[in-house]
Amino acid sequence: MSASDLLPFQASLEARRSSGGKCLVPYLTGGLPGWELMLEAVASAGADGIEVGIPFSDPVMDGPIIQESSELALAAGATPPGILDGLSRLDIGVPLAVMTYVNLVYRFGYERFADSMVKAGVSAAILPDMPLEEAGDWCSAADAAGVQTVMLAAPTTPDERLSRIVERCGGFVYAVGLLGITGERDSLAASAKVIAKRLKEVTDLPVLVGVGISTPEQAAEVCEVADGVVVGSAIVRRVVETRSPESVAEFVGSFREALDKG
Amino acid sequence: MNNDLKNQADELAQVFASDMVGAPTGVGRFGEFGGMFVPETLVPALHELEAAFKDAWADPVFRNELDTLLADYAGRPSPLTRCDRLGEQLGFQLYLKREDLNHTGSHKINNVLGQALLAKRMGKTRLVAETGAGQHGVATATAAALMDMECLVYMGEVDIARQELNVFRMRLLGAEVTPAVSGSRTLKDAVNEAMRDWVGTVEHTYYCLGSVLGPHPYPWMVREFHRVIGTEAAVQCRVALGADHPTGRPDVVVACIGGGSNAAGIFSGFAAFPEVDLVGVEPEGGAAIGHGIPGIVHGMKSYLMQDEFGQVSEAQSISAGLDYPGVGPEHAHLADSGRAKYEQVTDAEVIEAFQLLSRTEGIIPALEPAHALAWVVREKESLAGKNVLINMSGRGDKDVGQMMEVLGDTL
Ligand SMILES: Cc1ncc(COP(=O)(O)O)c(C=O)c1O
Numbered sequence: 023m024s025a026s027d028l029l030p031f032q033a034s035l036e037a038r039r040s041s042g043g044k045c046l047v048p049y050l051t052g053g054l055p056g057w058e059l060m061l062e063a064v065a066s067a068g069a070d071g072i073e074v075g076i077p078f079s080d081p082v083m084d085g086p087i088i089q090e091s092s093e094l095a096l097a098a099g100a101t102p103p104g105i106l107d108g109l110s111r112l113d114i115g116v117p118l119a120v121m122t123y124v125n126l127v128y129r130f131g132y133e134r135f136a137d138s139m140v141k142a143g144v145s146a147a148i149l150p151d152m153p154l155e156e157a158g159d160w161c162s163a164a165d166a167a168g169v170q171t172v173m174l175a176a177p178t179t180p181d182e183r184l185s186r187i188v189e190r191c192g193g194f195v196y197a198v199g200l201l202g203i204t205g206e207r208d209s210l211a212a213s214a215k216v217i218a219k220r221l222k223e224v225t226d227l228p229v230l231v232g233v234g235i236s237t238p239e240q241a242a243e244v245c246e247v248a249d250g251v252v253v254g255s256a257i258v259r260r261v262v263e264t265r266s267p268e269s270v271a272e273f274v275g276s277f278r279e280a281l282d283k284g
Numbered sequence: 285m286n287n288d289l290k291n292q293a294d295e296l297a298q299v300f301a302s303d304m305v306g307a308p309t310g311v312g313r314f315g316e317f318g319g320m321f322v323p324e325t326l327v328p329a330l331h332e333l334e335a336a337f338k339d340a341w342a343d344p345v346f347r348n349e350l351d352t353l354l355a356d357y358a359g360r361p362s363p364l365t366r367c368d369r370l371g372e373q374l375g376f377q378l379y380l381k382r383e384d385l386n387h388t389g390s391h392k393i394n395n396v397l398g399q400a401l402l403a404k405r406m407g408k409t410r411l412v413a414e415t416g417a418g419q420h421g422v423a424t425a426t427a428a429a430l431m432d433m434e435c436l437v438y439m440g441e442v443d444i445a446r447q448e449l450n451v452f453r454m455r456l457l458g459a460e461v462t463p464a465v466s467g468s469r470t471l472k473d474a475v476n477e478a479m480r481d482w483v484g485t486v487e488h489t490y491y492c493l494g495s496v497l498g499p500h501p502y503p504w505m506v507r508e509f510h511r512v513i514g515t516e517a518a519v520q521c522r523v524a525l526g527a528d529h530p531t532g533r534p535d536v537v538v539a540c541i542g543g544g545s546n547a548a549g550i551f552s553g554f555a556a557f558p559e560v561d562l563v564g565v566e567p568e569g570g571a572a573i574g575h576g577i578p579g580i581v582h583g584m585k586s587y588l589m590q591d592e593f594g595q596v597s598e599a600q601s602i603s604a605g606l607d608y609p610g611v612g613p614e615h616a617h618l619a620d621s622g623r624a625k626y627e628q629v630t631d632a633e634v635i636e637a638f639q640l641l642s643r644t645e646g647i648i649p650a651l652e653p654a655h656a657l658a659w660v661v662r663e664k665e666s667l668a669g670k671n672v673l674i675n676m677s678g679r680g681d682k683d684v685g686q687m688m689e690v691l692g693d694t695l
Contacts, residue, residue, distance in 0.1 A: 079595040080472065128594065202325075
């Protein structure tokens with residue numbers, strides 16, 4: 023596969039948005055037993071793109087659920103090349119992003135990783151421990167290979183910095199919905215709509231809120247402002263607990279439905 | 285310090301600040317190492333911290349307040365002790381910088397008093413910290429008690445079991461101790477938990493990091509707070525070596541390396557003088573420089589023990605304070621530039637050294653600085669006739685329980 027054959031993440035989200043819809047990007051931990059089947063099931067449940075986690079030994083942005091799924095995947099032998107390889111064999115008709123921590127990419131080699139993403143059909147990367155200050159080397163490699171880098175914006179990010187972040191960002195802007203790490207929350211944090219609104223004012227990129235979006239109701243609520251959501255822990259908990267592609271797809275479908283109803 | 289010593293120390297501090305161990309460049313870079321690899325949520329807080337530290341460090345009122353605390357509360361300056369019995373046995377002059385005599389029992393208090401004062405100045409009301417051996421946790425709990433702040437310390441489950449005395453001390457001091465139950469359940473995982481906590485609480489919480497680790501500005505700031513060790517030691521060595529000594533400086537300065545804060549502190553007093561050899565001693569099972577390659581974790585680029593894919597390895601050391609797969613970025617740079625060298629010792633050598641100092645000098649060392657001692661014992665031939673300075677970074681009280689199990693009936 024070459025860069026021009028990639029299913030582009032951004033275009034898929036923009037298409038959903040211009041048809042008046044809201045974007046749904048589920049997160050799944052790569053390398054769990056049966057993860058490829060899980061990906062296929064989620065793709066057909068209404069995802070506009072899928073974020074695939076490449077597990078890292080020390081995920082500082084992640085709460086207990088994704089920590090546990092990462093440990094399970096690592097124990098099952100998950101590796102970055104193994105997951106990219108798995109992705110290259112899939113044909114699910116939905117654009118893919120990888121989400122991982124910078125050391126795995128650094129160790130792989132920035133250029134080699136970007137090239138391997140293209141070969142695997144992955145069009146975007148999300149590296150939560152690589153802020154603007156440290157993004158230069160990776161972004162050059164990613165730009166050269168033709169893959170996009172999704173940057174994160176947080177409730178603590180000042181306005182002046184938000185503009186610089188969206189300028190460097192591709193695919194979509196990942197709006198961190200709350201002060202904290204990934205994990206399920208009982209209610210939508212007030213900060214979620216605030217950061218989404220602030221971002222909408224400075225960019226035309228799709229603005230997706232992630233971290234803490236746990237129910238279809240919360241997703242619909244934040245999408246009164248945002249263009250879409252990334253849903254991680256709530257899905258991953260069901261993956262780990264049920265191991266059933268059908269029930270995970272059903273859960274993802276409930277988000278699709280809530281977003282379509284508005 | 286009396287005025288004379290203080291003047292000399294100030295003069296030396298100026299000389300040192302200009303050279304090897306100066307301010308980092310760019311975004312916290314020491315050579316290619318360092319940086320700020322953290323989630324976006326924390327970046328504004330780190331920029332704020334850098335500005336606050338620069339401001340405080342240039343403010344005589346802050347400096348004076350810290351100096352007063354270091355003197356009247358922590359007991360500085362710490363003495364320099366010449367160890368005649370052990371020196372004679374080994375065949376060189378051995379000096380110990382007695383950080384073990386500080387309040388709370390280690391060098392960690394220097395950094396913590398500085399950071400806690402800074403936290404107050406920034407209007408923060410809660411301290412979080414990670415701890416390995418518990419010494420940094422105890423120091424943080426102490427400062428929190430003194431300054432009326434809330435304190436939560438993360439500590440690996442494995443370390444909680446082997447350093448239970450320090451866990452109780454922290455609780456006595458009013459701190460909460462929360463076990464880190466993921467990964468290797470040691471220092472590395474305690475750092476992860478502290479960072480996760482901070483991502484959620486950054487608005488009112490100050491992360492009091494315990495070594496020259498983590499994202500910028502910590503490696504630089506923590507070293508500055510420990511610079512006092514090297515500055516004092518340089519003056520004390522000049523006096524101890526006598527007017528006849530050509531330089532007034534030791535030939536070799538040795539310190540153990542966990543994250544590298546006690547080493548950075550003492551090295552800062554001597555790095556500007558190329559004739560002084562600087563040696564950092566890592567545990568064989570936690571030798572980031574000895575066995576690692578460059579990597580990125582805990583907010584910094586540095587040497588890191590990791591597998592072929594970049595998954596961080598679990599360190600294995602008898603000493604909870606050194607049981608860490610990474611190392612401070614400035615040490616990575618000092619190693620690459622050749623200014624300092626880094627050596628490894630085994631647990632067995634450490635156990636020997638621990639007993640040796642106890643029996644010959646009446647000083648029970650912490651297991652961490654026993655690493656530095658173990659290296660000079662092994663190297664006694666090449667050190668013959670030299671003046672050797674070891675940073676005695678902490679006392680062994682906290683390790684006595686663990687050593688009772690290791691040594692059993694052999695004594
Ligand atoms: C007495 C003592 N020395 C050394 C260390 C290691 O830390 P560092 O390398 O930062 O000095 C510790 C850490 O717990 C310690 O307690």
